[in-house]
Amino acid sequence: MPIQVGDRIPDVHxxxxxxxxxxxxxxGDYFAGKRVALFAVPGAYTPTCSARHLPSYVEKAKELxxxxxxxxxxxxxxxxxxxxxxNKEQGSxxxxxxxxGNGDFAKAVGLEMDGSKFGMGQRSQRYSMIVxxxxxxxxxxxxxxEYQASSAEALLGQL
Numbered sequence: 168m169p170i171q172v173g174d175r176i177p178d179v180h181x182x183x184x185x186x187x188x189x190x191x192x193x194x195g196d197y198f199a200g201k202r203v204a205l206f207a208v209p210g211a212y213t214p215t216c217s218a219r220h221l222p223s224y225v226e227k228a229k230e231l232x233x234x235x236x237x238x239x240x241x242x243x244x245x246x247x248x249x250x251x252x253x254n255k256e257q258g259s260x261x262x263x264x265x266x267x268g269n270g271d272f273a274k275a276v277g278l279e280m281d282g283s284k285f286g287m288g289q290r291s292q293r294y295s296m297i298v299x300x301x302x303x304x305x306x307x308x309x310x311x312x313e314y315q316a317s318s319a320e321a322l323l324g325q326l
Contacts (some may be wrong), residue, residue, distance in 0.1 A: 171303065172306050174302070175302055176303065178193050178195030180194075181197070181272055182247035182265070182266040184266055188251075189266065194275075195301060198298045198300075201300070202235055202297065202300070203237065203239075203298045204239045204240070204296075204319075205240045205241075206242075206317060206322075207291045207293065207317075208220050209282060210290060211253035212249075212253055220293065221241060221262070223319035227319035230323055234326040239262050240262070241262055241264050241265070242266070243290075244270040245266055245268065247264070250265070250266040267291065273289070273292070280311075292308060293314065294307055295317035295318070305325050
């Protein structure tokens with residue numbers, strides 16, 4: 168069953184993409200003590216993710232922070248090097264990338280998808296959430312092939 172509003176974020180290994188390289192983190196620790204706007208995409212550099220999803224958060228990051236968000240975080244089932252390069256090329260310093268290289272986070276929150284028919288293997292569904300001190304406050308999961316509910320604009324409307 169997918170994670171729900173009121174549930175605590177699971178504690179799994181992820182990698183923080185930094186200019187110096189990957190830094191291992193535990194998701195439970197990472198989301199503790201702050202209010203985070205988290206968006207998840209099926210893959211860095213994929214069409215909708217690069218043309219619409221990440222750009223919406225780049226454009227609206229300051230507005231999100233102005234409404235009580237401490238950090239804007241993107242995640243995908245990609246390694247930290249890919250996530251870091253994607254953020255450097257198309258993102259901004261206002262976005263933090265957490266790599267879910269093995270898909271452990273996607274699986275733990277129950278929001279994984281099978282992209283095998285596209286040659287992508289197991290991936291994350293497209294979604295957004297507000298996580299407040301490790302607890303899900305808002306959750307927006309997209310229907311397959313859709314992009315609306317998980318946009319930065321939609322998340323801003325919930326704050």
